[in-house]
Amino acid sequence: MAKVQIPSPLRQYTQKRATVSVSANNVGDALADLVTQHPDLKRHLYSEDGKLRAFVNVYVNDEDMRYLEKEATALGEGDTISIVPSIAGGSGYEL
């Protein structure tokens, strides 16, 4: 079992749960279990082509899954998956 930390903007789709337990051996299966438990999450995590939206960062403990094995990253008992939407912006102002 692993747990998924849900960021505040997505808790409206997990019955306000900040943490969801999932049963999976890798990140891909964990996210699949997550959206099975909470189907409304799917469109907020994935684009229509079935890929994770670019601004959705997924960390396994403290490591970005993109730099591990991506969705194939193995999970151990007690691992924490964190979903972290990007925080960015700026004035965009050019002199």
Place this chain on the structure above:
Amino acid sequence: MLKISQSDYVSLGRHGEETYPHECCGVLLGRWEEDGTKAVTRVVRCGNTREDSAHNRYHIDPKELIRIQREGRERGEEIVGFYHSHPDHPAQWSQTDLAEAHWTGCSYVITSVAQGTARETNAFELTGTGEEDKKFVSEEMRIA
């Protein structure tokens, strides 16, 4: 509404002055009250990873956010918003700010820093249910 202490409020402008002419950024930790008011209990400075364009862009490393979130959780604090500065630009959200905002329900606080001096700070709540209908709405800030 966003409630913030005088000292925390001042710290936002001070951060922007220190990083000028680059954008500063950080996290607002706090609690949601029953009426939806966000009460800031802690301001956490972050690094701006956009070293390539720090004068008009900011980005917070998700790894830093995870640490801040975990430490906040231990104190019963949640992420209620974020702040950043606009060097020599108004304290208003830009199209870049909107395109890159994804934390609906949270406050995005912007400080204008003109010629190195913090001038104005405004708060905006990101409303909507997702990418398709998100928008910024001006938010009252109560400084106490």
